Every structure is written in structure tokens, then in C-alpha cells.
Amino acid sequence: MSYEERSQERVVDLLAEAASRPTPSGDPDEFVERVLTRGTDRLFTCDSPLGELYVGVSQTGVRLVGKATSPEEFVRRYRERFDRLLSWGTDESTRRLAERVAAALAGEKVEVRPYAWVAREAGSPRASRAVGTAMANNPVPLLVPCHRVVKNDGTTGQYAFGSEEKVGLLEGEGVPVEELAGSPYLATPTTGIFCHATCPNARRIKPENRRRFRSAEAAANAGYRPCKACRPVVAG
DNA sequence: AGGGTGACAGCGT
DNA sequence: TACGCTGCCACCC
Numbered sequence: 001m002s003y004e005e006r007s008q009e010r011v012v013d014l015l016a017e018a019a020s021r022p023t024p025s026g027d028p029d030e031f032v033e034r035v036l037t038r039g040t041d042r043l044f045t046c047d048s049p050l051g052e053l054y055v056g057v058s059q060t061g062v063r064l065v066g067k068a069t070s071p072e073e074f075v076r077r078y079r080e081r082f083d084r085l086l087s088w089g090t091d092e093s094t095r096r097l098a099e100r101v102a103a104a105l106a107g108e109k110v111e112v113r114p115y116a117w118v119a120r121e122a123g124s125p126r127a128s129r130a131v132g133t134a135m136a137n138n139p140v141p142l143l144v145p146c147h148r149v150v151k152n153d154g155t156t157g158q159y160a161f162g163s164e165e166k167v168g169l170l171e172g173e174g175v176p177v178e179e180l181a182g183s184p185y186l187a188t189p190t191t192g193i194f195c196h197a198t199c200p201n202a203r204r205i206k207p208e209n210r211r212r213f214r215s216a217e218a219a220a221n222a223g224y225r226p227c228k229a230c231r232p233v234v235a236g
Numbered sequence: 237a238g239g240g241t242g243a244c245a246g247c248g249t
Numbered sequence: 250t251a252c253g254c255t256g257c258c259a260c261c262c
Contacts, residue, residue, distance in 0.1 A: 124247070128247085129255045130253090135249065139249085146254075152257090
């Protein structure tokens with residue numbers, strides 16, 4: 001890298017740092033700040049089950065969510081990834097967006113699915129491992145809930161923020177993690193159908209009719225057919 | 237039977 | 250390239 005390139009890098013660093021500081025309202029230098037931040041994306045922080053997260057937003061929408069040791073570090077990562085500056089969003093619209101993001105992070109309907117399921121739905125049924133790679137690179141964790149993608153046997157698997165965090169997140173969302181690991185598939189003889197244990201339909205099976213299976217194949221071998229709503233993957 | 241382990245196919249980066 | 254938030258099977262207890 002040439003001296004000139006390094007200098008440019010340094011300038012961008014300084015700009016990014018300056019841009020990442022909050023603008024006190026009524027600041028006489030507001031004009032300068034406006035110029036500085038024009039064309040930059042917005043930054044805010046957000047409480048979440050993973051702790052405080054930084055959120056970077058462009059015109060397009062939320063582009064990066066993550067932990068960072070400082071705003072500057074997050075701003076740097078954002079710039080390296082998207083080649084865009086980031087500055088604190090202090091306006092009303094950002095505040096509203098922050099609330100919506102916080103609400104989204106709080107979670108609503110929870111659907112847990114295996115990596116193999118995602119791979120098949122994406123059209124590459126043997127790409128389970130690649131799905132893991134994609135989840136690992138998810139720029140917007142929680143918003144795109146990659147923590148709800150688990151292993152085929154019902155155990156939770158790995159997570160960018162640590163496998164314990166993944167378990168904690170799921171439990172916080174009301175997912176019976178322990179139970180799921182024991183019997184990830186449920187069936188009922190009343191319909192002859194089997195589901196993922198987290199399928200809304202599976203939750204309506206009366207306890208006395210509930211049949212538990214460790215795998216979709218086991219359920220299929222027992223004569224059940226896959227639920228058309230949750231579409232469990234049957235190997236073959 | 238069913239839980240644990242290790243080798244390896246396989247995919248996309 | 251080598252590697253990784255996996256799946257599957259063989260082989261053990």
C-alpha cells in the first residue's frame with residue numbers, strides 16, 4: 001500500500017471517528033457535522049438478549065448488527081464491509097427505527113428448523129454445512145434469526161456468539177431446548193402425520209396421542225407422512 | 237436400544 | 250486453498 005493510499009485510509013479513519021460521535025443539539029458546528037455526515041449511514045445501539053448491540057442502517061435498511069468494543073470499532077467494521085461511513089442517528093426517525101428493531105429483536109413467532117431443512121428449501125439439499133457457513137456470516141443476527149437453525153438431531157449446534165448463547169436465546173424465546181434434543185419430531189396416529197416438534201400443528205397434538213421420534217426417517221418408517229406445513233426433510 | 241465417537245461426503249466461500 | 254454454526258453411517262459400548 002502506497003503512502004498516498006495509507007494517507008487516504010487515515011483520513012477516512014478520522015472522518016469515520018468524527019462521524020461516529022453524537023451531535024449535541026444546537027451545536028454551532030452543526031453545519032459542519034451535517035456536511036460531514038451527509039451520505040453516511042446511521043448508527044444506533046440497541047438492547048437485546050445478547051446484550052447491547054450496535055446497529056448500522058442505510059437507505060436500504062439494517063445492514064449490520066453486532067457487538068463491538070467501541071463505536072469506533074463498529075464504524076470501522078462497517079466501513080470495511082460496505083465502504084460507507086456511519087454516524088450516530090439522533091433524529092426522530094432513527095429513534096422510531098431503533099424501537100422497531102428492538103421489538104423485532106424481542107421476537108414473536110418462533111420457528112426452529114434444521115440446517116438440512118434450510119439447505120433443502122434453498123434448493124441444495126446436501127449443502128447443510130454451507131448453510132452453517134452462511135449463518136456464521138449473517139450480518140444481521142437476531143433480525144435474521146440464525147440462532148433458530150439447529151442440527152437435524154434436535155441438538156442446537158454452533159453459534160457465532162457461542163453455543164451457550166444460542167441455547168440461552170432459544171430458551172428465552174420459549175423453545176424447550178432440552179426436549180427438542182430428545183425428540184425433534186412428533187407424530188399423531190389420528191392423522192398419520194409427523195412434524196418438527198416446533199411446528200404449530202405439532203403443538204396441537206393431544207399429549208396422549210403424541211409419538212416421539214429422534215429422526216424424520218424413524219417417523220417415516222413408522223408409517224407417518226411429513227406435515228405439509230413444516231415439511232420435515234426425509235433423507236433419501 | 238440408544239448414546240457416544242470418528243471418518244468422510246459434500247457444499248460454498 | 251482449506252476450512253466450517255452439518256449429516257450420515259459404521260462401530261463401539
